[in-house]
Amino acid sequence: MSIAEVLPSDGCVLALEITDAYLKDYCIPAWKMANVESKIDFRLGTATQTLQNLIDNGESETFDFALIDADKQNYSNYYELCLKLIRPRGIMAIDNVIWSGLVVDETDQTSETVGIREVNDLIAGDNRVRISLLNLGDGLTIVVKK
Structure with missing residues (x-):
């Protein structure tokens, strides 16, 4: 979240997580409170597959x-x-x-x-x-x- 706070308005933090157990109750409220929700792209799934998908998509x-x-x-x-x-x-x-x-x-x-x-x-x-x-x-x- 600290990284997202110092990013320019068009910056983005890509957050990879295997579970969304804390997303609704903790992460999203904290991101909203810090006014960085629009700068965080949350991806649910295995990190290896998500990273490989990014590579396969030309990133x-x-x-x-x-x-x-x-x-x-x-x-x-x-x-x-x-x-x-x-x-x-x-x-x-x-x-x-x-x-x-x-x-x-x-x-x-x-x-x-x-x-x-x-x-x-x-x-x-x-x-x-x-x-x-x-x-x-x-x-x-x-x-x-x-």
Whole structure:
């Protein structure tokens, strides 16, 4: 919502969510109160399919910014799809990349931790991007597409 508040009048935040459980009672009233309802495009469904649909509809390299903060097992998939959608010099932020320090604990083989480890390794070796890791909270990687 904070991003929508600072966008120009023709700007748009595309919000992807697997459930609309909080949409009616929380999200829409908050968006209305902040006067940003017209700037938020809510898409219900799986993020992988929604992102792929955007690509299939010719929206590759049209996004300025993408934030990944979803099911950790699919972080690598979301990263690759978002990389196709953001324009050159566009920015992607990936949340929870430190995961309470569990990413360096090789005994932790939960699907969430493994998913974050995989995306961290993928990004670290990706010559299509420049990266910076912010050691704030649970970790945030900032990716700039070359």
